[in-house]
Amino acid sequence: MVVVKVEGEKRDHNVFLYSLSTCGWCKKTKEFLKEKGVEYEYMDVDTCTSEERRAAIADLKARSAPMGFPLAIIDDETIISGFKPDRYTEALGL
């Protein structure tokens, strides 16, 4: 998996982001997390290989998550779809 890790001092939660490299709201979400010092990992589903992409689609399908980006999976259970700073603040205790 072409997963990129962004280091941060806040590591209490496991934050994984499915995103698109071309999408403005995905970029905003990445910047927001970085600004808040949250450590997270992301995967751009448009620039990865088709196999990785298929795996990502299967994962989202298995989680019944909407196929919209950005899509965050926090601690393997909470799903946040879209750029929603309030929901991130709440879920991550920022």
Next chain:
Amino acid sequence: MSLDKVRQRAEQDAKSRGYHLNPDPGFLNDLLEGLKTNEERYGYPACPCRMSSGFFDLDRDIICPCDYRDPDVEEHGACYCSLYVDEATHGSGEAKPVPERRPPEKQAKALGLDEDREVEPKVVRAVQAFETERKLFYCKQCGYVTFREEPPYVCPICRAKQELFAELKTSLKLWTT
């Protein structure tokens, strides 16, 4: 296609509809870059904020300006990516995220979620494979005619809803006899 060209095209399009482009220059630039990338990648400017299949006919509803732009700008003051915004949103200086209007079934079909189709984009093969499913549809309100697999989400001319489209059955015999 240069970034300037992409920008000009979007500006003209916005103007013709009485819209504006996103007021945040950095955000706008990212979206235009995204459109440029997608045009180079797929051969058509697929929506930068949606996952494209790479199949022209399956992505047709999300080729910018997408089928959902006008109803979204009308209801939310911005399109899904917030590339296009209305006067009020432009004046406020910032657009808010807009919920996805594209029906999940369309996306499922495009991405092959409803079947075990390969999700490998092969544009040429795709055009051939799906071309046969196209039909003529006309808008009962304004008469606009389109040739695709199903009517557009809204009529691009008069903005009538999809339900106001009907299949146009032509009899080619009339022309040949």
